[in-house]
Amino acid sequence: MHSDLYDITIIGGGPVGLFGAFYAGLRGMRVKIIDSLPELGGQLTALYPEKYVYDMPGFPEVLAKDLAREMIRQAMRFKPTVCLEERAETLTRTDDSWAITTHTGQVHYTRTIVICAGAGAFAPRKLNAEGVAAFEGNGVYYGVREKSLFAGKRLLIVGGGDSAVDWALNLYPIAQEVTLIHRRDEFRAHEQSVQELRRSPVKILTPYELRRVCGDGTVERAVVFHNKTQDEIELPIDAVILNLGFVATLGPIKSWGLELQGNQIVVDEYMRTNLPGVYAAGDVCTHPGKLKLIATGVGEVCTAVNHAKSVIDPTAKMFPGHSSDMELPAL
Numbered sequence: 219m220h221s222d223l224y225d226i227t228i229i230g231g232g233p234v235g236l237f238g239a240f241y242a243g244l245r246g247m248r249v250k251i252i253d254s255l256p257e258l259g260g261q262l263t264a265l266y267p268e269k270y271v272y273d274m275p276g277f278p279e280v281l282a283k284d285l286a287r288e289m290i291r292q293a294m295r296f297k298p299t300v301c302l303e304e305r306a307e308t309l310t311r312t313d314d315s316w317a318i319t320t321h322t323g324q325v326h327y328t329r330t331i332v333i334c335a336g337a338g339a340f341a342p343r344k345l346n347a348e349g350v351a352a353f354e355g356n357g358v359y360y361g362v363r364e365k366s367l368f369a370g371k372r373l374l375i376v377g378g379g380d381s382a383v384d385w386a387l388n389l390y391p392i393a394q395e396v397t398l399i400h401r402r403d404e405f406r407a408h409e410q411s412v413q414e415l416r417r418s419p420v421k422i423l424t425p426y427e428l429r430r431v432c433g434d435g436t437v438e439r440a441v442v443f444h445n446k447t448q449d450e451i452e453l454p455i456d457a458v459i460l461n462l463g464f465v466a467t468l469g470p471i472k473s474w475g476l477e478l479q480g481n482q483i484v485v486d487e488y489m490r491t492n493l494p495g496v497y498a499a500g501d502v503c504t505h506p507g508k509l510k511l512i513a514t515g516v517g518e519v520c521t522a523v524n525h526a527k528s529v530i531d532p533t534a535k536m537f538p539g540h541s542s543d544m545e546l547p548a549l
């Protein structure tokens with residue numbers, strides 16, 4: 219048996235995977251979460267952080283990013299292992315367990331799996347302008363991991379959605395100056411954030427796009443162009459942050475031998491797939507009566523986890539009892 223064998227590995231750290239991690243911790247399982255993105259939260263964080271969600275039990279209205287934050291807090295209660303920026307690529311059977319290999323070459327050993335991959339692995343939408351690929355990670359970034367990296371810098375932010383506007387607002391107080399370009403005159407971001415942006419010292423250029431990034435070893439300039447007149451402006455800058463949304467692909471999971479219906483994994487009433495010890499829950503799965511909602515997805519993952527528990531420990535009951543009757547470690 220492999221020394222680093224987990225009881226359960228959850229592929230996908232969106233709302234469904236997060237609740238699955240909490241629930242598996244509650245059942246005393248050794249839990250790992252793998253996600254391709256640099257942060258947890260799935261669609262809530264990646265696609266609509268500033269939108270209100272109105273159909274979560276107990277929350278008459280909650281911002282998606284706040285819901286994600288609380289779901290992450292709940293998921294971390296039993297301290298699962300979290301592996302970010304790893305896209306699960308291959309699945310192989312080893313004795314009575316599984317080995318998941320990710321695109322970084324890391325191998326994860328596990329007795330059971332719950333695939334909570336939503337619409338698939340998210341990756342930032344890339345821009346094909348001159349110099350962008352050459353400076354990626356060294357002056358050109360898809361998103362922000364460490365705000366301090368941009369302190370005192372002249373920044374160019376590209377995009378018109380919530381992420382672009384939020385980062386412009388978040389970074390101008392620490393940056394030397396911030397320019398935001400967007401290819402349309404209207405921003406997609408939350409109206410209140412756009413109003414705040416217009417009152418801020420951020421320089422806004424619309425409808426402008428990025429033509430090239432230049433510099434000798436480090437980023438020194440960007441050339442942007444008005445997409446109707448083609449007029450160019452050269453901006454002296456130190457870094458570019460591209461917020462162009464995400465693309466999702468189920469990709470490699472499709473070749474794991476799972477029974478599929480279109481882009482979805484077929485499951486039975488216990489959320490079992492056709493592979494032993496492999497379950498699926500949330501947006502990625504399908505069954506009669508399927509609804510793609512967070513409320514139903516978290517129910518599905520409870521069923522999957524409880525069934526997985528009863529498989530790896532035949533003395534364990536499928537029904538765990540009520541959490542209100544249990545003593546839990548502090549948050």
Ligand SMILES: Cc1cc2nc3c(=O)[nH]c(=O)nc-3n(C[C@H](O)[C@H](O)[C@H](O)COP(=O)(O)OP(=O)(O)OC[C@H]3O[C@@H](n4cnc5c(N)ncnc54)[C@H](O)[C@@H]3O)c2cc1C
Nearest residue numbers: 230232233234254260261306335336338339340500501512
């Ligand atoms: C604009 C918008 C508004 C919405 N509003 C609501 C609402 O009000 N109420 C509601 O209930 N639902 C709403 N939804 C739907 C809801 O967001 C989804 O049902 C929910 O996010 C599904 O959760 P999930 O965990 O199954 O998948 P996701 O949230 O998609 O998370 C899946 C995660 O798996 C990761 N992943 C996928 N493949 C791999 C791989 N191979 N390796 C590693 N990681 C991988 C992805 O990177 C992602 O982080 C909305 C959706 C959108 C787009």
